[in-house]
Amino acid sequence: MTDVLILGGGPAGTVLARRLTALGHVVTLVTCARRRAIEGLSLRAVEGLRRAGCLQAVTVAGRPAARRVEWNGQHTALNGEHLVDRGHLDDALLRDAADGGAILCHGTAAAIERGTEGWRVVDTTGVTLGSGRFLVEARGRRAPNAPARESGPRTLAIGRVYQGSARRAGSAAFSFADGWAWLAALPDGRRVVQLFIDGAAIPARADLTAWHAAMVASLPQATGWIADCTPIGDAEVSDATAIRRSPGLEVDRLRIGDAAFAVDPLSGHGVFAAVAWAFAAAAAIDTLATDPAALPVVGRFVDDRCAELFAHAAEAGNQFYRAEERWVDRPFWRHRAAWPPAPLPSADRGIHSRAVVVNDRIEERRVLVTPALPRGVLAIAGIELSPLLESVAIEPSLGGDLADRCGRQLGQPAGHVAVALAWLATNGFLPRDLPGAKSRPGQSRQR
Ligand SMILES: Cc1cc2nc3c(=O)[nH]c(=O)nc-3n(C[C@H](O)[C@H](O)[C@H](O)COP(=O)(O)OP(=O)(O)OC[C@H]3O[C@@H](n4cnc5c(N)ncnc54)[C@H](O)[C@@H]3O)c2cc1C
Structure with missing residues (x-):
């Protein structure tokens, strides 16, 4: 039995594994292959990976690619993003976790048992995949559900990958009457068209691939993006609803990453939030390992951090929804602009x-x-x-x-x-002209 058993080897689980092994814990990480996906990581997400020592993942993330945005009829070039094939990124993250000392086990967790010593996870045939005194649920949106505390309008992402000729990496986002689209081009010639729409916008049992093709044909920006490309496989759907669940902290268990809260992809904060959450979780688990009586304090910290990261990402997404003013009466834009992220309780200065x-x-x-x-x-x-x-x-x-x-x-x-x-x-807590309160040369600030 190891100290900590982590289920799920995405950014949250792997960064946590690295942090915990660095703090001296023995960690088992159980994971299975993820769905294929191409995503854009923010500069802050990659900085977080670097800070966690996940240098192979940083190498896979490469250099940021140029990003264009067409929103509310205006064209802008925003900060670049690191375009990654999530399969390659997550493989590198697993190597980083293993190099840090985590014990990796590849398998699909089917059932979890709690015993007197700790937790044991088994696959569908009943074979034990790993065990640990503390259990971390990091299986992302595929984790068994926990009660939702807040949830945005139901959003679906319908994406399809195409193969074209090799070109410079880049991405683009644009809004349309019933949603928004994310376009990506990888240097190996793969292109992505991902459409984000309201959950009610697709008829039940619709042929997703035909629906996606018709939408692409109606959107000139998407049509141009995949001109001369051939589809690789069918369109795939994923749930992209912003949802915050209970982190489920007990003295021997915790949910992290998308398993605890998943942000709206429009915020661009998904991987960053998962990595930031992993740092906070490492401190929580390390504290409880030596001082179980600290559970109430750790619980307050975990709840606050979870709510704060979720609110921050929700606000970032909502700013974009409110900025699009051409289709305010269409359900997609009306519901999202009207979904206010719960404001964080403000405290007196x-x-x-x-x-x-x-x-x-x-x-x-x-x-x-x-x-x-x-x-x-x-x-x-x-x-x-x-x-x-x-x-x-x-x-x-x-x-x-x-x-x-x-x-x-x-x-x-x-x-x-x-x-x-x-x-x-x-910051106004002392008079500005205070003698002796001036910064001396060579002194740096830190928080
Ligand atoms: C459509 C869409 C587009 C997105 N685009 C972006 C983007 O461009 N940029 C961005 O920063 N974020 C994006 N996100 C968000 C981002 O994908 C997540 O926030 C991030 O991956 C969360 O990391 P995680 O480690 O919590 O979960 P995940 O990355 O989902 O990792 C969970 C891991 O658990 C494993 N697992 C699942 N079930 C089991 C099981 N039973 N047994 C063992 N292992 C299991 C999975 O295979 C996976 O490896 C997007 C999300 C969606 C839905």
């Missing part, structure tokens, strides 16, 4: 208690909250802000070098304290 990650562990700490930083800031330049503000209050006279005095009181270097004081002054 000032010091609040929050569950935060400190050195890969989750602890309840007093942080400084601002409207721009609702999760709060624990420290600047390594100086915790709550004790610093208390130290300023103990000696309210602002004369002399405040940084030296606070530094002595807190046992911290005055240079770092000066940087933290300058940040407090810039």
Whole structure:
């Protein structure tokens, strides 16, 4: 029996495996082959993979390709995206996880059993695929359902891959009356046309491939994209509804990635959110492994992080839906513009208690909250802000070098304290002209 059993080797499961093995846990990762897909990773998603040490995956992601957008009748060139064949990316992620020390097992998880020691997963023939004291559900949208907490309008993605001649990689997105389309061109000549439409827009038992072909023929941008190309296989449908489920945290189990919440692909945040979630989950699992009594604090952290990542992606998607004003009366656009992501509870500006990650562990700490930083800031330049503000209050006279005095009181270097004081002054928590609160040369900021 290993320490942690992870089901699902997508970005969430593999990054978590790498993080946990780096923290000294013995990890089993059980996964099966995924559906074929071509996706565009945001620059932040690839940065997250790099930070997790998944360098083979970063190599597969390659350089970002140019992206064009035609929306609300306007043409723009946005930040590039890394176009990836998800089969290749996920194979590289699995190699990264194995190189980090995770034990890989290829198989399809069919049933999970909870015993006195921990969890065991078996395939359809009853053969044990792996076991672990802590269970992580990371099987993406194919994970057994957990209750939904919020859900956007039902959205389907109907995609088809084509083969053309080799060309420069690039992608494009455009809106149309009943949805939007994502187009991709890979250097090996493969092209993708993926149409995102309302769940009710396709008649039951429709021939998807014929439906997709008719739609492509009616959309000049899509027709032009695949001119002189031949289809590879039929059109395929996937559910692309934004949905947030319970992360299901218990002292020995947790859901992560799309299994916990799946974002609207229009946000472009899917893989980024899965990777960010994996970092947070590693801290949660590491904390519970040594301190099961921390479950309530870890639970608050996990719930907040889940809601925050989901709201962030939902807001990014909704901005695009609201920006398209030509078809506001069509059901696709009306429903999505009217689906407001649940606003995160706003906290008053000032010091609040929050569950935060400190050195890969989750602890309840007093942080400084601002409207721009609702999760709060624990420290600047390594100086915790709550004790610093208390130290300023103990000696309210602002004369002399405040940084030296606070530094002595807190046992911290005055240079770092000066940087933290300058940040407090810039953000309106102290007068701007505070002596000793100016950034000293060579001091950097950190959150
Ligand atoms: C149509 C569509 C287009 C998208 N496009 C983009 C995009 O362009 N950019 C982007 O950033 N995000 C995109 N996303 C979102 C992105 O795919 C997901 O957010 C991301 O892959 C989630 O990672 P994950 O690890 O949680 O789950 P997944 O990537 O789904 O990984 C789950 C893993 O579990 C395995 N698994 C499933 N069932 C079992 C089982 N029974 N036993 C063992 N293993 C199992 C699967 O094979 C897979 O390897 C898109 C989503 C959709 C639906």
